[in-house]
Amino acid sequence: MKILAVDPGDSHVGVAQYDDGEVTAEEVAAADWLPRFAGLVVELDQVVVEEFRLYPGSAPALSWSPMRTVEMIGVIRWLCSCAGVPITLQSAAAKQPTRAQCKARGIEWKHKSGHASDALLHLYYYMLRNKMEV
Numbered sequence: 001m002k003i004l005a006v007d008p009g010d011s012h013v014g015v016a017q018y019d020d021g022e023v024t025a026e027e028v029a030a031a032d033w034l035p036r037f038a039g040l041v042v043e044l045d046q047v048v049v050e051e052f053r054l055y056p057g058s059a060p061a062l063s064w065s066p067m068r069t070v071e072m073i074g075v076i077r078w079l080c081s082c083a084g085v086p087i088t089l090q091s092a093a094a095k096q097p098t099r100a101q102c103k104a105r106g107i108e109w110k111h112k113s114g115h116a117s118d119a120l121l122h123l124y125y126y127m128l129r130n131k132m133e134v
Contacts, residue, residue: 005048005123014115016123025116048126051089098125
């Protein structure tokens with residue numbers, strides 16, 4: 001089974017992949033991500049993406065923003081739909097309890113990239129919720 005978790009961003013994207021027991025994570029330049037994902041999506045069994053929410057306190061700072069993260073999520077959803085790959089959107093709030101669950105299970109990783117680390121947390125959250133071995 002191949003699962004890909006994505007932490008989208010305006011300039012960098014965190015990507016974590018589970019492929020039959022092996023877990024990898026990396027950070028990719030946002031400009032490079034969608035073309036790469038378009039070629040990769042047909043090989044996947046599941047895609048997990050951190051959803052975007054515009055909170056009232058953040059709204060003024062995002063005025064006049066092109067909201068590239070939201071556009072990226074839309075393209076990811078469309079590519080998954082075209083390829084027939086299921087997609088799960090997860091709240092950013094899932095990361096906090098997952099970090100504690102991973103620590104309790106002795107799962108540790110050291111990524112300099114916050115985006116890669118966040119993508120790993122989304123991957124593990126999905127796996128734990130679906131009772132997969134982590």
